[in-house]
Amino acid sequence: MTQPLIQLKGISKAFGDKVILNRVDLTICKGDALAVIGPSGTGKSTILRIIAGLLEPDEGEVYLKGERRQGLIEDGKDPIGIGMVFQQAALFDSLTVDENVGFRLYQNSKLPRDKIRKLVEDSLDRVGLGGTGKLYPSELSGGMRKRVSFARAIIANPDNLASNPEVLLYDEPTAGLDPIASTVIEDLVRQLRCVENSAAQTYLMVTHQDSTIRRTADRIIFLHDGKVQWDGNVEEFDSTDNPLVRQFRTGSTSGPIQVGGN
Numbered sequence: 001m002t003q004p005l006i007q008l009k010g011i012s013k014a015f016g017d018k019v020i021l022n023r024v025d026l027t028i029c030k031g032d033a034l035a036v037i038g039p040s041g042t043g044k045s046t047i048l049r050i051i052a053g054l055l056e057p058d059e060g061e062v063y064l065k066g067e068r069r070q071g072l073i074e075d076g077k078d079p080i081g082i083g084m085v086f087q088q089a090a091l092f093d094s095l096t097v098d099e100n101v102g103f104r105l106y107q108n109s110k111l112p113r114d115k116i117r118k119l120v121e122d123s124l125d126r127v128g129l130g131g132t133g134k135l136y137p138s139e140l141s142g143g144m145r146k147r148v149s150f151a152r153a154i155i156a157n158p159d160n161l162a163s164n165p166e167v168l169l170y171d172e173p174t175a176g177l178d179p180i181a182s183t184v185i186e187d188l189v190r191q192l193r194c195v196e197n198s199a200a201q202t203y204l205m206v207t208h209q210d211s212t213i214r215r216t217a218d219r220i221i222f223l224h225d226g227k228v229q230w231d232g233n234v235e236e237f238d239s240t241d242n243p244l245v246r247q248f249r250t251g252s253t254s255g256p257i258q259v260g261g262n
Protein backbone atom coordinates (compact mmCIF):
# COMPACT_ATOMS: atom_id res chain seq x y z
CA MET A 1 0.00 0.00 0.00
CA THR A 2 1.29 3.47 -0.82
CA GLN A 3 2.25 5.73 2.02
CA PRO A 4 -0.52 8.25 2.80
CA LEU A 5 0.54 11.86 2.31
CA ILE A 6 -1.32 13.01 5.40
CA GLN A 7 -2.75 11.10 8.34
CA LEU A 8 -4.61 12.51 11.29
CA LYS A 9 -4.81 10.12 14.21
CA GLY A 10 -7.09 10.79 17.17
CA ILE A 11 -7.09 14.56 16.70
CA SER A 12 -8.93 16.51 19.39
CA LYS A 13 -9.30 20.25 19.75
CA ALA A 14 -11.30 22.37 22.17
CA PHE A 15 -11.66 26.12 22.39
CA GLY A 16 -12.34 26.94 26.03
CA ASP A 17 -14.76 24.28 27.22
CA LYS A 18 -16.19 23.73 23.76
CA VAL A 19 -14.91 20.48 22.23
CA ILE A 20 -14.75 21.02 18.47
CA LEU A 21 -12.89 17.92 17.31
CA ASN A 22 -13.08 14.68 19.26
CA ARG A 23 -10.56 12.02 18.22
CA VAL A 24 -10.84 12.55 14.50
CA ASP A 25 -8.98 10.19 12.14
CA LEU A 26 -8.44 11.11 8.50
CA THR A 27 -6.18 9.78 5.77
CA ILE A 28 -5.28 11.59 2.56
CA CYS A 29 -3.45 9.69 -0.18
CA LYS A 30 -1.93 10.96 -3.40
CA GLY A 31 -4.67 11.74 -5.91
CA ASP A 32 -7.47 12.01 -3.34
CA ALA A 33 -10.15 14.64 -3.93
CA LEU A 34 -11.95 14.99 -0.60
CA ALA A 35 -14.68 17.36 0.47
CA VAL A 36 -15.21 17.98 4.16
CA ILE A 37 -18.76 19.10 4.81
CA GLY A 38 -20.97 19.62 7.82
CA PRO A 39 -22.98 22.24 9.65
CA SER A 40 -21.49 25.65 10.43
CA GLY A 41 -19.16 25.73 13.39
CA THR A 42 -18.51 22.02 13.26
CA GLY A 43 -14.74 22.35 12.93
CA LYS A 44 -14.05 22.09 9.21
CA SER A 45 -11.73 25.10 9.05
CA THR A 46 -10.17 23.94 12.30
CA ILE A 47 -9.19 20.65 10.62
CA LEU A 48 -7.69 22.57 7.69
CA ARG A 49 -5.65 24.75 10.03
CA ILE A 50 -4.40 21.69 11.91
CA ILE A 51 -3.40 19.96 8.66
CA ALA A 52 -1.70 23.12 7.43
CA GLY A 53 0.29 23.28 10.66
CA LEU A 54 -1.19 26.65 11.64
CA LEU A 55 -2.91 25.27 14.74
CA GLU A 56 -1.79 22.59 17.16
CA PRO A 57 -4.23 19.88 18.24
CA ASP A 58 -4.77 19.29 21.97
CA GLU A 59 -4.43 15.56 21.44
CA GLY A 60 -3.54 13.24 18.58
CA GLU A 61 -0.91 13.13 15.91
CA VAL A 62 -0.43 14.46 12.40
CA TYR A 63 1.75 12.34 10.11
CA LEU A 64 3.13 13.69 6.85
CA LYS A 65 4.48 10.94 4.60
CA GLY A 66 4.69 8.79 7.71
CA GLU A 67 6.68 11.33 9.71
CA ARG A 68 5.10 12.76 12.81
CA ARG A 69 4.89 16.55 12.76
CA GLN A 70 6.24 18.17 15.87
CA GLY A 71 4.77 21.57 16.72
CA LEU A 72 3.58 23.96 14.04
CA ILE A 73 4.66 24.68 10.48
CA GLU A 74 7.12 27.34 11.65
CA ASP A 75 8.85 24.91 14.04
CA GLY A 76 10.37 22.63 11.45
CA LYS A 77 10.52 21.55 7.88
CA ASP A 78 7.56 19.35 6.94
CA PRO A 79 8.35 16.43 4.61
CA ILE A 80 5.61 17.61 2.23
CA GLY A 81 4.52 21.09 1.24
CA ILE A 82 0.87 21.99 1.74
CA GLY A 83 -0.67 24.86 -0.22
CA MET A 84 -3.80 26.72 0.80
CA VAL A 85 -6.48 28.50 -1.17
CA PHE A 86 -8.37 30.63 1.30
CA GLN A 87 -11.98 31.73 1.27
CA GLN A 88 -10.86 35.32 0.97
CA ALA A 89 -8.19 35.12 -1.70
CA ALA A 90 -5.66 36.46 0.86
CA LEU A 91 -3.61 38.46 -1.61
CA PHE A 92 -1.30 41.31 -0.73
CA ASP A 93 -3.10 44.42 -1.94
CA SER A 94 0.11 46.41 -2.30
CA LEU A 95 1.72 43.83 -4.59
CA THR A 96 0.90 43.22 -8.24
CA VAL A 97 -0.68 39.97 -9.37
CA ASP A 98 2.76 38.87 -10.62
CA GLU A 99 4.37 39.57 -7.25
CA ASN A 100 1.56 37.82 -5.40
CA VAL A 101 1.68 34.68 -7.55
CA GLY A 102 5.48 34.51 -7.56
CA PHE A 103 5.84 35.53 -3.91
CA ARG A 104 7.22 32.21 -2.63
CA LEU A 105 9.71 31.92 -5.49
CA TYR A 106 10.82 35.58 -5.35
CA GLN A 107 11.39 35.16 -1.60
CA ASN A 108 12.79 31.67 -1.25
CA SER A 109 14.27 30.44 -4.50
CA LYS A 110 17.48 31.24 -6.31
CA LEU A 111 15.71 31.42 -9.67
CA PRO A 112 16.42 34.52 -11.76
CA ARG A 113 13.60 37.08 -11.73
CA ASP A 114 12.84 36.76 -15.44
CA LYS A 115 12.46 32.98 -15.05
CA ILE A 116 10.06 33.48 -12.14
CA ARG A 117 8.12 35.98 -14.21
CA LYS A 118 7.74 33.33 -16.93
CA LEU A 119 6.58 30.72 -14.39
CA VAL A 120 4.08 33.24 -13.02
CA GLU A 121 2.76 33.92 -16.50
CA ASP A 122 2.40 30.15 -17.14
CA SER A 123 0.57 29.76 -13.86
CA LEU A 124 -1.75 32.69 -14.65
CA ASP A 125 -2.42 31.17 -18.08
CA ARG A 126 -3.46 27.92 -16.39
CA VAL A 127 -6.15 29.74 -14.43
CA GLY A 128 -7.27 31.78 -17.44
CA LEU A 129 -5.72 35.05 -16.29
CA GLY A 130 -2.84 35.43 -18.74
CA GLY A 131 -1.76 39.07 -19.14
CA THR A 132 -2.97 40.27 -15.74
CA GLY A 133 0.43 40.18 -13.99
CA LYS A 134 0.84 43.93 -13.84
CA LEU A 135 -2.57 44.58 -12.30
CA TYR A 136 -3.25 45.01 -8.59
CA PRO A 137 -5.77 42.80 -6.74
CA SER A 138 -8.12 45.76 -6.30
CA GLU A 139 -8.49 45.90 -10.09
CA LEU A 140 -9.89 42.35 -10.23
CA SER A 141 -13.28 40.82 -9.43
CA GLY A 142 -13.70 38.47 -6.44
CA GLY A 143 -13.70 35.40 -8.71
CA MET A 144 -10.54 36.59 -10.49
CA ARG A 145 -8.80 37.19 -7.15
CA LYS A 146 -9.59 33.62 -6.17
CA ARG A 147 -8.11 32.42 -9.42
CA VAL A 148 -4.97 34.44 -8.67
CA SER A 149 -4.75 32.64 -5.33
CA PHE A 150 -5.01 29.33 -7.24
CA ALA A 151 -2.18 30.42 -9.52
CA ARG A 152 -0.12 31.23 -6.43
CA ALA A 153 -0.92 27.84 -4.86
CA ILE A 154 0.08 25.82 -7.92
CA ILE A 155 3.22 27.66 -9.02
CA ALA A 156 6.15 25.27 -8.86
CA ASN A 157 9.92 25.62 -8.83
CA PRO A 158 11.18 23.33 -11.62
CA ASP A 159 14.70 23.35 -10.15
CA ASN A 160 13.62 22.15 -6.73
CA LEU A 161 10.66 19.80 -7.04
CA ALA A 162 10.94 18.81 -3.38
CA SER A 163 10.12 22.40 -2.35
CA ASN A 164 6.77 22.38 -4.15
CA PRO A 165 3.46 21.67 -2.38
CA GLU A 166 2.02 18.18 -2.86
CA VAL A 167 -1.41 18.82 -1.37
CA LEU A 168 -3.82 21.72 -1.65
CA LEU A 169 -6.30 22.73 1.02
CA TYR A 170 -9.24 24.69 -0.31
CA ASP A 171 -11.22 26.66 2.25
CA GLU A 172 -14.61 27.45 0.71
CA PRO A 173 -13.19 28.59 -2.63
CA THR A 174 -16.66 29.27 -4.10
CA ALA A 175 -18.18 31.04 -1.09
CA GLY A 176 -19.75 34.34 -2.08
CA LEU A 177 -19.48 33.73 -5.83
CA ASP A 178 -22.42 33.71 -8.22
CA PRO A 179 -23.30 30.32 -9.79
CA ILE A 180 -21.36 31.01 -13.00
CA ALA A 181 -18.23 32.23 -11.22
CA SER A 182 -18.53 29.14 -8.98
CA THR A 183 -18.62 26.90 -12.05
CA VAL A 184 -15.44 28.58 -13.35
CA ILE A 185 -13.69 27.81 -10.05
CA GLU A 186 -15.04 24.24 -9.89
CA ASP A 187 -13.89 23.59 -13.48
CA LEU A 188 -10.51 24.97 -12.53
CA VAL A 189 -10.19 22.66 -9.52
CA ARG A 190 -10.96 19.73 -11.80
CA GLN A 191 -8.62 20.83 -14.59
CA LEU A 192 -5.75 21.52 -12.22
CA ARG A 193 -6.11 17.97 -10.95
CA CYS A 194 -4.78 16.72 -14.27
CA VAL A 195 -1.60 18.83 -14.22
CA GLU A 196 1.27 16.45 -13.66
CA ASN A 197 3.33 16.91 -10.48
CA SER A 198 1.04 19.69 -9.38
CA ALA A 199 -0.13 20.23 -5.80
CA ALA A 200 -3.67 20.35 -7.14
CA GLN A 201 -3.72 16.59 -7.89
CA THR A 202 -4.48 15.90 -4.23
CA TYR A 203 -6.80 18.09 -2.24
CA LEU A 204 -9.07 18.54 0.69
CA MET A 205 -11.91 20.93 0.07
CA VAL A 206 -14.09 22.58 2.70
CA THR A 207 -17.28 23.79 1.14
CA HIS A 208 -20.96 24.39 1.81
CA GLN A 209 -21.88 24.74 -1.82
CA ASP A 210 -23.78 21.80 -3.25
CA SER A 211 -22.40 22.23 -6.78
CA THR A 212 -18.83 22.38 -5.46
CA ILE A 213 -19.30 19.20 -3.42
CA ARG A 214 -20.73 17.36 -6.40
CA ARG A 215 -18.33 18.64 -9.03
CA THR A 216 -15.03 18.46 -7.19
CA ALA A 217 -15.16 15.57 -4.71
CA ASP A 218 -14.53 11.87 -5.18
CA ARG A 219 -15.13 11.28 -1.49
CA ILE A 220 -17.18 13.26 1.01
CA ILE A 221 -16.52 13.39 4.73
CA PHE A 222 -19.34 14.55 6.94
CA LEU A 223 -18.23 16.15 10.15
CA HIS A 224 -20.56 16.83 13.04
CA ASP A 225 -20.37 16.96 16.79
CA GLY A 226 -16.60 16.57 16.83
CA LYS A 227 -16.54 13.38 14.76
CA VAL A 228 -16.47 12.10 11.21
CA GLN A 229 -20.06 10.84 11.13
CA TRP A 230 -20.18 9.60 7.57
CA ASP A 231 -17.91 9.07 4.60
CA GLY A 232 -18.82 8.14 1.05
CA ASN A 233 -18.95 9.17 -2.60
CA VAL A 234 -21.43 11.51 -4.26
CA GLU A 235 -23.88 8.73 -5.25
CA GLU A 236 -23.82 7.41 -1.69
CA PHE A 237 -24.34 10.95 -0.41
CA ASP A 238 -27.57 11.09 -2.43
CA SER A 239 -28.83 7.68 -1.35
CA THR A 240 -27.65 7.28 2.25
CA ASP A 241 -30.14 6.77 5.06
CA ASN A 242 -27.80 8.45 7.54
CA PRO A 243 -30.19 10.91 9.23
CA LEU A 244 -27.51 13.59 9.69
CA VAL A 245 -26.51 13.55 6.04
CA ARG A 246 -30.13 13.42 4.89
CA GLN A 247 -31.07 16.42 6.97
CA PHE A 248 -28.03 18.33 5.79
CA ARG A 249 -28.62 17.43 2.14
CA THR A 250 -32.25 18.49 2.18
CA GLY A 251 -31.67 21.56 4.34
CA SER A 252 -34.45 20.49 6.68
CA THR A 253 -34.79 22.25 10.03
CA SER A 254 -36.12 19.10 11.68
CA GLY A 255 -33.79 16.22 12.43
CA PRO A 256 -30.85 15.33 14.63
CA ILE A 257 -28.83 18.45 13.74
CA GLN A 258 -29.89 21.20 16.11
CA VAL A 259 -30.69 24.41 14.31
CA GLY A 260 -28.84 27.42 15.68
CA GLY A 261 -26.96 25.14 18.04
CA ASN A 262 -23.63 26.77 17.31
Ligand SMILES: Nc1ncnc2c1ncn2[C@@H]1O[C@H](COP(=O)(O)OP(=O)(O)OP(=O)(O)O)[C@@H](O)[C@H]1O
Nearest residue numbers: 015016020038039040041042043044045046047262
Ligand atom coordinates in the same frame (compact mmCIF):
# COMPACT_ATOMS: atom_id res chain seq x y z
N1 LIG B 1 -9.27 30.59 17.65
C1 LIG B 1 -10.47 30.27 18.13
N2 LIG B 1 -10.83 30.63 19.38
C2 LIG B 1 -12.05 30.29 19.88
N3 LIG B 1 -12.98 29.61 19.20
C3 LIG B 1 -12.68 29.24 17.95
C4 LIG B 1 -11.42 29.56 17.34
N4 LIG B 1 -11.40 29.05 16.09
C5 LIG B 1 -12.60 28.45 15.91
N5 LIG B 1 -13.36 28.57 17.01
C6 LIG B 1 -14.71 28.03 17.20
O1 LIG B 1 -14.67 26.66 16.85
C7 LIG B 1 -15.86 26.28 16.17
C8 LIG B 1 -15.48 25.64 14.86
O2 LIG B 1 -15.00 26.64 13.99
P1 LIG B 1 -14.63 26.33 12.47
O3 LIG B 1 -14.32 27.64 11.84
O4 LIG B 1 -13.62 25.26 12.40
O5 LIG B 1 -16.01 25.76 11.94
P2 LIG B 1 -16.49 25.49 10.46
O6 LIG B 1 -17.09 24.14 10.45
O7 LIG B 1 -15.39 25.75 9.50
O8 LIG B 1 -17.63 26.59 10.33
P3 LIG B 1 -18.23 27.36 9.04
O9 LIG B 1 -18.89 26.30 8.21
O10 LIG B 1 -19.23 28.27 9.64
O11 LIG B 1 -17.10 28.05 8.36
C9 LIG B 1 -16.71 27.52 16.07
O12 LIG B 1 -17.65 27.49 17.10
C10 LIG B 1 -15.74 28.65 16.25
O13 LIG B 1 -16.36 29.75 16.83
